[in-house]
Amino acid sequence: MPEVRFVSSAAVYVPLALACPADISWKAFHRPCKMAAVTMKPVFASKFFLPCAVVTLFSVFTATFSWAQQQTPPASTPPLAQTQPAKPAPPDAQTQNGQQPQDDKQYTIQANVNEVDLVFTVTDKHGRFIKDLQQHDFALLDDQKAPAQVYKFTQQTNLPLRVGIIIDTSTSIRQRFQFEQQAASEFLYKIIHPKSDKAFVMGFDVTPDYKQDWTNNLDALNTGISALRSGGGTALFDALYSACRDKLLDVSRGQEPVRKAIVLVSDGDDNQSHAYLSDAIKECQRAETIVYAISTNVSPSRDRGDDTLQKIAEATGGRAFFPHRLEDISLNFADIEDELRSQYALVYKPADFIANGAFRTIYLFCLDRRYTVRARQGYFAPKAQ
Helix, strand or coil: CCCCCEECCCCEECEHHHCCCCCCCHHHHCCCCCCCCCCCCCCCCCCCCHHHHHHHHHHHHHHHHHHHHHHCCCCCCCCHHHCCCCCCCCHHHCCECCECCCCCCCCCCCCCCCCEEEEEEEECCCCCECCCCCHHHEEEEECCECCCEEEEEECCCCCCEEEEEEEECCHHHHHHHHHHHHHHHHHHHHHCCCCCCEEEEEEECCCEEEEEEEECCHHHHHHHHHCCCCCCCCCHHHHHHHHHHHHHCCCCCCCCCCEEEEEEEECCCCCCCCCCHHHHHHHHHHCCCEEEEEECCCCCCCCHHHHHHHHHHHHHCCCEECCCCCCHHHHHHHHHHHHHCCCEEEEEECCCCCCECCEEEEEEEECCCCCEEECCCEEECCECC
16 A cells, blocks of 8 residues: 655644554565674684584574564554454453453443543535545544554444533523523433433533533433523633533543533623633543533624634534524534534544643544544543552
């Protein structure tokens, strides 16, 4: 297969199909391995030393040949679309009691600290979701390096869903509040599958107000939304920070991977928060949570609050919606539902990974430049225990 490289002033982009394990250099596919050799120069020795020299050289040759056999690199890595995960599954995912493991579409691999679960969507220039791409159609840089290994790639992933519904209950949105409650309830009834998915409900004005904790009970979620009451100031950043820290940061730790998302309904204004916008965004990134924002500003022009919602959504790999009519809010919820059912999932091992708590950037793109990939901009590496 010909070598493919995408060169910019910043880095070299390596397609996922050509990404290799960390212990195999890609240069190995283009030149033979170097082996130690014994160089001999002609010498004149007495008959007394000649037998000793022959024995010594034979011993060196035998040891070198044995070492070379042990160090011979494996055959060329096939395209990752045809490669099975090299890391063995943990005991709970392997065959037990004569039963076969679950279907590949169900993730049963527990994530290690050096594995990244990346959920993303692909759209064309008209915003339509592209759902049939393969692993070799993408290229990825993690902290400006190609991944050391890709463990799993899934189209239209059915990973369990964890969704937080966060609704602005401040005085500024009072006139639209009831309509937003109804649209949010309809959304949960459509998107939550009780066998695998869960959601929580939170309202906020000057303080977060959790009306329903994690549950798969749709009636309880609907009751939580109906219990929200409007009034007071707006502390948007505090509410977003609290939701990620208290509800989403550790929701999947020690369990199978899940998709985590927040649906934020607000006008984007903030006049009471102690946290800054950057604090809220970083906490979403630590929790690996996508934020979908629906603006309640239905005026013809966008204001500062709309720009705030756009920044939050872009930084976390989500989308911001700006309806022109109240009736469009239901359509925006339907768009989010469609996107959550059109996501790809990628599990990979970063190259040169260090568990130091630092932020690592992610750059994922489609080799077919007609398509746009939407993914989070990065993540915080966990800190070593």
